[in-house]
Amino acid sequence: MKRLLLIPLLFVMSCAKAIDFGSLILPEEEELRIGKSYIPYAIEESDGLYPDKRVQEYVKSVGMSIAKHTPRRLPYEFFVVNSDTVNAFALPGGPVFITRGLLLKLNNESELAGVLGHELGHINARHHAKFLEKMYAINLLYNISSVLLADKPYAQALLQFGQVGGQLLALKFSRDQERQADELGVVYVLKAGYDPRGLLGVFETFKNMERTNVPEWLQTHPLPQSRIEDVQREIENIKPSGSLIYDTDEFQNIKKLLKQTENSYREFYAGKKAYQQKNYSIALSHFMRAVELYHDNYEARLYIAYILAKEGNISQALRQVQTAYSIVPEVFSTNYVYGFVLFKMGRYSESVQRLERAKKFIPDHADTYYYLGRDYEALGDISKAVYHYKTALELSQGKAEWSKDAQERLRRLQNM
CATH class of the missing domain: 1.25.40.10 (Tetratricopeptide repeat domain)
Known part of the structure; x- marks a missing residue:
């Protein structure tokens, strides 16, 4: 149980069955509403928000500097959560989360940019929305997103609401989706002026951790050697040059605050x-x-x-x-x-x-x-x-x- 003394989310995982709805597309308005509605779940499941406003604003500033170079114009939000697990994840339509545990493992600002860029890649490729489109009827998603607007929601709709939330927070991506998010993330961080090799530094840290304590991020973001090689090849093809941001004093100051x-x-x-x-x-x-x-x-x-x-x-x-x-x-x-x-x-x-x-x-x-x-x-x-x-x-x-x-x-x- 991750949520404070509160009963676990009522994830009725066994009820979910994959349904192929072909060309049915979740409208962006509903994607945004669903993503926003699950922000409080994500916060509670991650032991709350990290309470230092300086830390929150710093990560938000790095995230927004990258997000403005993404093709989808969405209401992006960035949160540092208290969990000591090594993880980062996103929700449909814009919310991105990074744990205190992962921030403490990162070595420089370009690695932070690499993590945030990768999560923005998932959002811009609509990986979460495509999962919802595949798993649920569109009318069910409309009903779920309308729960928050209803004065008296029915318990059955609330159970469905929790079910979808549970799957979004534990969503495992395919290798192709991970490769696409990596490629997009590399492009975004480079456009924002960051050294894209930061993502390779994150992978190296994860590989070292994998020998003793597998990071939670790897449980939902598989990291085969081929994925690392793909990122290396992508960076070599781009041939990044010029004055790129590798690290900043502010990143190191923020890390000191977290260590305290x-x-x-x-x-x-x-x-x-x-x-x-x-x-x-x-x-x-x-x-x-x-x-x-x-x-x-x-x-x-x-x-x-x-x-x-x-x-x-x-x-x-x-x-x-x-x-x-x-x-x-x-x-x-x-x-x-x-x-x-x-x-x-x-x-x-x-x-x-x-x-x-x-x-x-x-x-x-x-x-x-x-x-x-x-x-x-x-x-x-x-x-x-x-x-x-x-x-x-x-x-x-x-x-x-x-x-x-x-x-x-x-x-x-x-x-x-």
Whole structure:
């Protein structure tokens, strides 16, 4: 489980069957909407956003300097996520993600440009969109993308929404698609003034890691020797010359900033492991140490807030979640945990505001619906309470720890 204490995405992977829809094309407007709607999923599945704005702005500046040389004029976005896995990935229509773990493995700015250029290659070749066109009927994709616009989405549509998201985040590309993304990426970074040999440096790092710990990037981006040779041949054919960017002081400064927070995130992952094993006191000590080492480790603060709220230490839980929210307010996790803590305090109207906001970021999270049901029931809005209990049970398939309570409350309210 990568998402903070929240139930896993309801990926119904077994339901997906390849369907050949021939010439059916997903309109760009829908491609953009689908890609944007899964940004919050990607963030939560990658342990949140890296909270340093300087790091985020730096990667964005490098990414946008390359993106302006791509043929598709899209609303590109670039995110650094907290995961310590060595990975980068993209979503349909523009969003590109790189992990803290991969940034720490890169040696210079041209390598960063190579990674971002490659992901932009996938987007510009419409590899994600072609996957969607092959796997799903176009009308289903319309329904899924409209979920975010609906006032009362049906649980079945939300399940389908989560299913597609799961496959997009774990999408494995073919060798031909990887070759095409490499070729396009080389062209883009060269036009942006970067040394395209940076991508070869990334491949060398991955090959060295492959002997001991296979990078996650290689699990979705296969790297046979022929692929490396193809990139070498492409670069030789282009014959890059002139004053090309190999490295910058800013890249090295950014890497130093990331290294300064490594110990904090090491404590965070130790706490997360203990939490998953239900060793909550040990988990709490690790999370506390994580925020001592790095004040802005907001994900650690959210775990602290959740554990303390469960234990009844509401005042300290509130302080932790308020701090986390002040650091990164526009993500699912800070809004969800804030709403949970407010619910525990009996501040139901305020809890509704936070949980409804969380629901807009990630619309298929069952716990959100359950606690909204509790809030609305406490506020006397029976129809909304019933709706949210029903949706929570459908999304969780009756397997959540609160399922029996939700069933009993739903039965009682429907019999009133």
